[in-house]
Amino acid sequence: MxxxxxxxxxxxxxxxxxxxxxxxxxxxxxxxxxxxxxxxxxxxxxxxxxxxxxxxxxxxxxxxxxxxxxxxxxxxxxxxxxxxxxxxxxxxxxxxxxxxxxxxxxxxxxxxxxxxxxxxxxxxxxxxxxxxxxxxxxxxxxxxxxxxxxxxxxxxxxxxxxxxxxxxxxxxxxxxxxxxxxxTLGRLEATGRGVAHLAKRVMKELAIDLNSATAVVQGFGNVGSYAALGLHQFGLKVIAVGDHTGALYDKGGLDIPVLMRHAGAHGSIAGFSNELQFDPAQILTLPCDVLVPAAMERVIDAQVAQNLQCRVLAEGANGPTTPDADLVLEKRQDEIFLIPDILCNSGGVVVSYFEWVQDLQQLFWEEEEVTRREYHILDRAFDQMAARSKADKIPHRTAAMAIGVEKVRAGKNVRGLFP
The missing domain is CATH 3.40.50.10860 (Leucine Dehydrogenase, chain A, domain 1)
Structure with missing residues (x-):
């Protein structure tokens, strides 16, 4: 119990x-x-x-x-x-x-x-x-x-x-x-920026042309909005976004900077456009190159996973995919490249660590330094996950979590159990 x-x-x-x-x-x-x-x-x-x-x-x-x-x-x-x-x-x-x-x-x-x-x-x-x-x-x-x-x-x-x-x-x-x-400079954008960076890296590995690619973002808070902005700046068309008030769809691509200003002023995407309104229940299963679930936990269940039409699933939220959905995604590994949440949205805690270090030292970095170091850590962790997945023939989530659990276990074992 x-x-x-x-x-x-x-x-x-x-x-x-x-x-x-x-x-x-x-x-x-x-x-x-x-x-x-x-x-x-x-x-x-x-x-x-x-x-x-x-x-x-x-x-x-x-x-x-x-x-x-x-x-x-x-x-x-x-x-x-x-x-x-x-x-x-x-x-x-x-x-x-x-x-x-x-x-x-x-x-x-x-x-x-x-x-x-x-x-x-x-x-x-x-x-x-x-x-x-x-x-x-x-x-x-x-x-x-x-x-x-x-x-x-x-x-x-x-x-x-x-x-x-x-x-x-x-x-x-x-x-x-x-x-x-x-x-620290760069903390506000860090999580969403990291999501976009890793999605871009995967698209390059899959030979997806960024300038003809499309993205869908579910959730338009801090993580989702900056992920959408990053993908938009990389050349993708963000064709749909959603939040707790509804969803918007435009096959030609939404104007993300303008939408961010609207959401910042009004607290949500509501009221941005009547013509572009879309059914929020369908946003996750739209055809796209990159899907970013950046809202709540457990939004992708087995049924949704079976109906996904994305090439890259970049988990901006914590725990957006249920264990039953993972079983479906494991069977669809050749169709959908999963960037698991504990890697995909880790840019926020990485830059939080930088902020903590800077505060302790009372020595602050330029934003370019913050971003460069963030991407370096994300790329290193991505390489480790990909290598572990390939070597052990296991899904990306299993590989990423295995690395994390192993490190915590090693730390506990070497310190021992206090009597």
Missing amino acids: TVYAGPVFDMAVNQFRVIADHLSIPMDERDRLLLPKRAITISCPIHRDDGTVAVFEGYRVQHHLTLGPTKGGTRFAPSVDIGEIAALAIWMSWKCALVGLPYGGAKGGVRVDLTTISKHELEALSRRYMQEMIPFVGPHTDVRAPDMGTNEQMMAWFMDTYSMYQGRTVTEIVTGKPVSSGG
Whole structure:
């Protein structure tokens, strides 16, 4: 029995079992590798604008601290629960190990519908959440970052709240901050930019002409919008995008910079065009060269996987593909090149690591340096995944996760079990 439950956590467990079986990990080692080291549940009371008091439930899961402090985002969404947060923390562990960062995985969140609270209430909730977490976090214990429903302004509130309790400015407690508050150039674009970079690399290997290629992006938040922009800048026609408000389709290619400005001003793609509206349920199965699921978990099930018409599946979101869908994609490896989530969207944590390093050293880099180093790390991890997949004759996801799990396991084994 475990306190963690739900479809997202079950998916993380199933994925781990596949890897553990592949690596022949003894049964008595598996729980130590899989189960989180620490899980915190808190109540976050705030004063509403009307004078009443509301209490929101918050979470933080730290998967392991074997290789360094834990690292991971914080999401504010109505779907947040402890099982989902635990699964995301587990995936972050394998992701950090895969790309060679000195971190364990973590994730946090608050269960809240952001459409029901004001900006003043959001600041109060952000600060209260951070305040309640102070005994459990620190620059060398647990470093947080943005995720779904959070942004650089909220990271600045997190950092300021922690700093007030320390009596000094501690920029390195949070990444994804505004540049004016100790953030790094290139962090805002990092995840989506990395998705586009890896998709471009795969297209070149598959001899797909970028200037005649098409892309579809599901999700138009930070990751999806910058992935779409990167693909657009590489010469692809982004023929469809979608978010929680609907979808847009234009076979001639959408004007992504203009759409980004609209979404930035209005909070979504809604209202951009009545003529281009499209059925969101069909967006994932449109014919295209590159498909980027960059929204929620578990959007590609077995049925959707069977109907995919893309050549490259670049997973911008965490856990967008279910285990049943993976079985379908394994049979379609010659048709669809999968870039698994723990590699494809790792550009965000890579550049978060750069921000943490810069804050610790108080020495900041130019954006060109940040981007160059990000691409170098992504390319190195891609090469390792591809080589492992070919050598062991296993799917890309299995190869990527095996590399990550092996590194965490080696770290735990060499440190030993504290008596």
